[in-house]
Amino acid sequence: MRTMAVIGTGLIGTSVALAVSRRGVTVFLSDRDPAAARTAAALGAGLARTPAAPVDLAVLAVPPSQVGAVLAEAQERRLATCYTDVASVKAEPERAALSRAPDPDRYVGGHPLAGRERSGPLAARADLFQGRNWVLTPSPLTSDETFDRALELVALCGAVPVVMRSQDHDAAVAVTSHVPHLMASLMAARLREGPADLSRLAGQGLRDATRIAGGDSRLWGDILQANAPAIAGVLKDLHMDLSRLVPALDALATSGGQERDLGMRTLVDLLDRGISGLAEIPDARSRTSPEDPRVRVAVPGRPGELARLLAAVADLGVAADDARVEEVGPVEGAGSVVEARSKDTRGEGGADGPWFAVRFTVPPRTADRLVAVLSAGGWDVVRDATVAAVPSGRRPA
């Protein structure tokens, strides 16, 4: 791929152009606001003019409702040999492409899973898509050549291709993106009607929970409209959950006895369902699986020793708060267990109190690193062995 066109030099379009320009592709930029295209060009994203011959791939970085019309217009003037878009809704643009575009076989839908709260070319970054998923939704008509060009675009941007049907994509983003955006907006809207001192009680949790509400309201209106059926379905489920939650809180506020107990059970059940739902989000810190190896490290109860271990572990990028401290107890029989103990302090724990066994449940790769670095750092590590019970003040040979 040697030449590309980007139509729409907002955040996503300019970021795509910056990324592929750095890889040697010549990019032609356009936007219905010519100043935005010139701004992108001034950032080094490409040339703010029309190509003389059809380019290898045109990327339509326009709102979902405009993909169909912009695609038809671009194909009519033979802007490119292949086309993709980056809209965050996929079924409606695909439908429009199939019904309106002169060459629907030369179009494949795309959605890079990256964004920022800010919009416009100045927010763009060449590395915006690095390591992110980029969904491609080929239609039954999409040609192999078109699909390959889109895969090359994804690779040039450093992203990971994920192939899905457009309808499946839309059902998923309703839950993962669109409804969370609406909920964040609903919560942020409540802040205006709260008590006066409210802003002094706003912490990082609120900031995180409402951040996505900050996007451009017209663009988001367009996105949400294009996926309205799927969103409406999820919203109705949420509305029903909330209809159960309100009386539960009412019961906790005003009732006693059995009604109150019932309210508490409804509440804690919801909280637990939420916690288990978090496991669906990859890389969320709460995610550990029962199959993950457990790394167990014995530490004497002397002040400073535990802090020393946690510091070493933090340097490895292992979250100390995934650990549990327990006094060393009965034999640990199940699973993959690693034992490490400090050479310097072996056998001396008894002078100051009981030993601790600190347990980390970590992904396999992290476990390997943990063992390797603890070994190198003077800790005595035994891998895949069961840890024998260690009475206070004595260590096994």
Next chain:
Amino acid sequence: MRTMAVIGTGLIGTSVALAVSRRGVTVFLSDRDPAAARTAAALGAGLARTPAAPVDLAVLAVPPSQVGAVLAEAQERRLATCYTDVASVKAEPERAALSRAPDPDRYVGGHPLAGRERSGPLAARADLFQGRNWVLTPSPLTSDETFDRALELVALCGAVPVVMRSQDHDAAVAVTSHVPHLMASLMAARLREGPADLSRLAGQGLRDATRIAGGDSRLWGDILQANAPAIAGVLKDLHMDLSRLVPALDALATSGGQERDLGMRTLVDLLDRGISGLAEIPDARSRTSPEDPRVRVAVPGRPGELARLLAAVADLGVAADDARVEEVGPVEGAGSVVEARSKDTRGEGGADGPWFAVRFTVPPRTADRLVAVLSAGGWDVVRDATVAAVPSGRRPA
């Protein structure tokens, strides 16, 4: 303050103990789980034993529903001369203190606005409260000495004291903390029922929006129960908002014409209300006020120049995406305007195209830094002056 007791060595209690221990205070640690207190001691948070004489201040780091009973018990055995707590709900503990504690004048409610998703002593950090607000809610009975000790605790932890009535605190945290937690739980719970490919579409936005749902469900059940009346009120408002939103999405999904337009208006109106609500959150990136100074920098339209300015500005910690690019137009008359232009490139812009005027709306302190560093870095900065119109290719003398 020379001696302190911390009852409850979870995340918050242990963090308090670590912070004040570093400032030379002797801290006595206890927990209903003795292993947790020993763990905190092993981290250097203090001594896991009972003090021989009453300490200067006892910090009750227990769930809201237990503050009253733990306070009464501690005062009966003369653990300390003054008492405070760190529960995130304040009216119910105050009511319990006034009705049950032997010396209610020796208690003042407190709530440090800091936390992590993880709980337990191993998640504790000495700097957890650094720069954070710490609410104190003196009751009509609270003695000056008790209030002063609590203020000293806040200072030792590096936090900022905020004094409020307990009821006002609870009304505010219902909006800023408790309802966002419940909404995050509701959304995270939906993830379990979504389509199979859902996890591949989960991005940073969803991660942020649901992170707070990860807390301990029993502790959060206790917190939410203790503030149930205020939370129920906010939930009802949210439920009503959602009751309007669902038919709007339904109209967008199925209707045409006027009904659809009405649905779109409801939707965009909600999104705009959310955006304006974000302004209530301090330090949120979206927050700029009309009174904030505007800093305007002129840049020639040559590729690379704009990128150079944005790089310089990014080094200052100024978000480049707060900028707007415009071709330099009519005289800028209103507000506090700062003009800067590059000495190296002055007068040469015309060779390659029009000049850009990049505008940043920044807090006053950032504006000062921006002007100072741009001046030092070779940019010609004019402060508080109006920027004259600059036709393409020419610069004013």
